[in-house]
Amino acid sequence: MIMALKRQSVKQMEHIRVLEDKDKLLAKQVQVLEKEVVATQSAVKACKEKLEDMSLRQNEVTDSLTRAETRFNDVQRLLAERTANLEKESHHSRRLQEECQTLRRKLDRSTKEQADDQLRSERDEYKALLKCSSCSTRFKSHVITRCMHVFCNECLQARLETRQRKCPSCAEPFGANDVRKIFL
Ligand SMILES: [Zn+2]
Numbered sequence: 001m002i003m004a005l006k007r008q009s010v011k012q013m014e015h016i017r018v019l020e021d022k023d024k025l026l027a028k029q030v031q032v033l034e035k036e037v038v039a040t041q042s043a044v045k046a047c048k049e050k051l052e053d054m055s056l057r058q059n060e061v062t063d064s065l066t067r068a069e070t071r072f073n074d075v076q077r078l079l080a081e082r083t084a085n086l087e088k089e090s091h092h093s094r095r096l097q098e099e100c101q102t103l104r105r106k107l108d109r110s111t112k113e114q115a116d117d118q119l120r121s122e123r124d125e126y127k128a129l130l131k132c133s134s135c136s137t138r139f140k141s142h143v144i145t146r147c148m149h150v151f152c153n154e155c156l157q158a159r160l161e162t163r164q165r166k167c168p169s170c171a172e173p174f175g176a177n178d179v180r181k182i183f184l
């Protein structure tokens with residue numbers, strides 16, 4: 001009976017040792033697992049931080065993109081306005097050029113007309129100077145030597161024939177001998 005109890009006790013001791021060994025092994029495994037958990041947690045934390053950082057950067061990039069788009073739209077609008085202004089100015093300038101040309105043509109015409117008018121009036125003036133002041137139709141051709149006034153021969157002969165023998169200009173009496181032909 002005692003022997004049986006001893007054997008049982010030894011067996012139980014062995015069993016306890018085995019259990020203790022298993023326990024140690026399990027404790028080690030638990031340690032390893034705990035370390036793994038810590039490592040995993042730290043990796044997850046790093047991952048989260050990275051994710052947050054990326055999300056922040058994405059927001060920054062989105063903001064930059066929005067700003068760039070706004071600026072691009074502004075520049076496009078400005079460009080359109082400037083193009084429209086340039087076209088307007090170019091149109092205005094073309095019209096001014098045309099007006100300028102028209103005015104220049106008018107001025108040229110008017111200058112030419114003025115010159116023509118002046119020439120005509122000078123010609124009329126000289127013609128009047130050459131015309132007999134008594135009849136205003138024929139040219140001067142004879143002088144009364146007593147007063148040196150000049151008329152056409154017809155007018156002087158008419159006065160001699162009708163005995164109105166006085167100079168038409170100054171009423172100086174003259175005779176047939178006082179009339180001389182002149183040569184221009
Ligand atoms: Zn005359």
Ligand SMILES: [Zn+2]
Nearest residue numbers: 147149167170
């Ligand atoms: Zn006279």
